[in-house]
Amino acid sequence: MVASHALVSRDETISSGGPNLEPFRIPGISFNHGIAIGRAVRLVRKASITRLVADNPEAELRRFNDALNRLQNNFDDLLSDADEKSTSYEILETYKLFTIDRGWLKKISSRIQQGLTAEAAVQAVQDDTTTRLARATDLYLRERAQDFVDVSQRLLHLLLGEEPSSLPALTQDAILIASDLSAADLITYDMSAVRGIALEGGSPSSHITIMARAMGVPVIGQCKNLLSHIEDGDQIIVDADRAQLYVEPPQELIDQAVQRHQMRENEIAQASADAKGEAISLDGERIALYINAGLLSHLPNINALDADGIGLYRTEVPFMALGHYPSINEQAQIYARVMMECGHKPILFRTLDIGSDKKLPYMPHIPEDNPALGWRGLRVGLDRPALLRQQFRALLIAANGRKLSIMLPMVAAVGEVKSARHTLNLECEYLMKQGVPMPAELKLGIMFEVPSLMWQLPELMDEVDFISIGSNDLFQYTYAVDRGSSHLQGVFDPLCDGFLRMLRDIVRAADAAHVPLSLCGEMAAKPLEAMVLLGLGVRSLSIASPAVAGIKAMVRSTNIAGIAGFLSHILDIAPPEDYRAALRAYAKDHRIALGELPQMPPPLVG
Missing domain, CATH: 3.50.30.10 (Phosphohistidine domain)
Incomplete structure (x- = not known):
């Protein structure tokens, strides 16, 4: 380490508690x-590999299979001790599925047959997989790289004679x-x-x-x-x-930390109480708050937070965790369990949002120069109608007479909605002939993510039963900005005149056609942005569970008619130089709660 142009030891950088340090x-x-x-x-x-090549592939394959069986048994032991409804149980199930993934096992076996030791083969496939996932533009896929690393490292420890839990x-x-x-x-x-x-x-x-x-x-x-x-x-x-x-x-800093921790616990207790009940504004407007989900462990939050239902269920998450394409019965079991956990509260099931960099290990990948604008979302389903029909059939079977809402991702033209509805109708006809009860109410809607729909609004409203604005992708495509780029962070702001006018036009078109509208995206989970959405006429938000308490606090401290009038003024009459600053000042002047409510930490020492 270098300090003041001189080499210093670690001990010299640590404060001894003196008043000047x-x-x-x-x-x-x-x-x-x-x-x-x-x-x-x-x-x-991290496992250390010293032997790279072997002259007996059959013996290495036996070593590999033995270690793999032990790893699977280790995960079974952990699963037996975990609560089936917990986050840990679902994650362990995902890890266990990695160990039976045919593509992964085939690649390792191939490397062993080529002359690598079992541990060198596992490491080589791990490196290849993590490098590929790290290049993905989808954040979810990039972060799954660590899951592959962990499973591989645990396997390596077993191959090297160590227990992965040591x-x-x-x-x-x-x-x-x-x-x-x-x-x-x-x-x-x-x-x-x-x-x-x-x-x-x-x-x-x-x-x-x-x-x-x-x-x-x-x-x-x-x-x-x-x-x-x-x-x-x-x-x-x-x-x-x-x-x-x-x-x-x-010690002075420790004392301050203990004091802050106690204050935080008091705030948590108040926030937990405030999160219960409906989100009703100062002028009596009720706002529907839904949660986003993709894991079964998310579902208990619906009742714990008094949420109105699930505004986005990502059906692709179970597909990505499995080592094979799930059958219609397997899909139906997943969807039925989600419906059972939610009771009578509504769920918007988004059909498979795969393709581009959301690759399924058991489906061929088509290289594209610009995958974010390529073969993905509903385009995959319409191009491979068997996939869409099977998912529609599974959802209809799972509903078993209950209400069902299906949401289509990445829609760019009204014709795509018509094609999807035709496919859905075919499945309904087929299942009715089989004596399967139809949903009490069947709705088909879209994620509004592609700007081309702005010039098809009247036709779109005639074809859909509901709309959910996907603000993340809609903003990204409108301003041609990669929201994952570190170079563009903060350069473009969704609280700008162009994007706010676009959202207002969508809301007005939906209201005029009496089409229910919600918004799902980062805007809905941030109190300032959510306040603006209320002013634009949005009355339904779908957000991550941790954001519910903060959004409820904002709603309960907001006069929606007031913010609506202010937005009309700055969008149509007197635009400010900085929309975000003007909106934040409005919230401050009107005492609108914009603070993020904390989460409960564990106890401190002392």
Whole structure:
């Protein structure tokens, strides 16, 4: 390490608590808010391969199959101890499915036949897979790379004669320090001893973050050179509210952290109470709040948060986890379980949003120069009608006389909706002849994501039963901006005159045609943006579960007629230079709650 142009030791960078010394801080990115104090437990477990080639492929295949069977048994043991409705159970099921994925196993076997040792073959296929997933433009796929790494590393440890669960023993008040972690690592540990997590890598929507959020554990990621700055046993403060990690902090800072933690717990208790009940504005408008889901573990949040239902169920998530294309019966069982868990509350099932970089391992991939604008979404279903018909049939069977709403993704022309409806009608006719009860009410709608529909609004409204605006992709396609590009972060803002006028036109067209409309996307989950949507006339939002309490607080402190009038003024009469600043000032002047409500962290030391 270099400080003031001189080489210094690690010890010299750590504060001794003197009045003139700042505590040693490591910045990062907050993945799950909270604050925690504990002792560092370093996790450095990458398998080391020393033997690369072998002259007996048959013996290596036997070694590989033996280790694979042991790994599958390890996952079975973890599954037997997990709650079937928990997030951990679903993630473990996904890991178990990786171990029977025919494509993955075939690639490893092929490398062994070519002369690699079993462990070298596993490592080579892991490297190939993670490199391919890292290039994907879809965030979900990029973050699944860590799942492949974890399964591969566990297999490698077994091949090298080590137990994959041989992790360091935890004392109470542990802060886990690692390059990266997997959800299975958390399941292996006694999480009652873990106070916080700090990672050199990671991402906000990875499985480790999802698990930590469910457990209420603060997480900071993207901390550069983390492992080189921290030793086992160091006292650590994880301040995930401010995205800072403190090493060997002075007592004064510890006292402040304990005080902030207590204040946070009080806020959590109030927020949990406030999240119950309906979202009704100051002027009496009721706003429907739905949650987004793709995992069965998300479903209990519907009742816990008094949500109105599921505004987006991503049917492709189970398809991506399986090692084979699910049969009609397998699909129907998944959808029926979702409906059973939701009771009488509505669910919008989005048909398979695959293609482009959302690849299924058992389907051929077509290389494209611009995959985000290529063969994806409904285009795949219309081009391969058997896939669409099978999913429609599974949904109709699962409904079993209940209400059913189906949503089509990536629609660019009204003709596509007509074709899909024709296919749906064919399935209804087929199942009626088989004596299968039809849904009590069947609705077909779309995700409004493609700007070309702006010039087809009257025809579109005649063909659909509902519309859900996908604000993320609609903004991306309208402004030709890759929302995943780090170079363009903050350059374009959805709170601008052009995009707000577009949203207003869609809302007005839907209202005039009496077509129900909702909005699903990041805009709906942010209090300021959601306030603007209410002013534009949106009365139904679909958001991630953690955002529900904050959006309800915003709705309950907003006079919707007031913000609607202000928006009309700035869009049509007196446009400001900075729309975001003007809208934030309006919210402040009218005491509209825009703060993000915190989540419950585990107890602190002391």
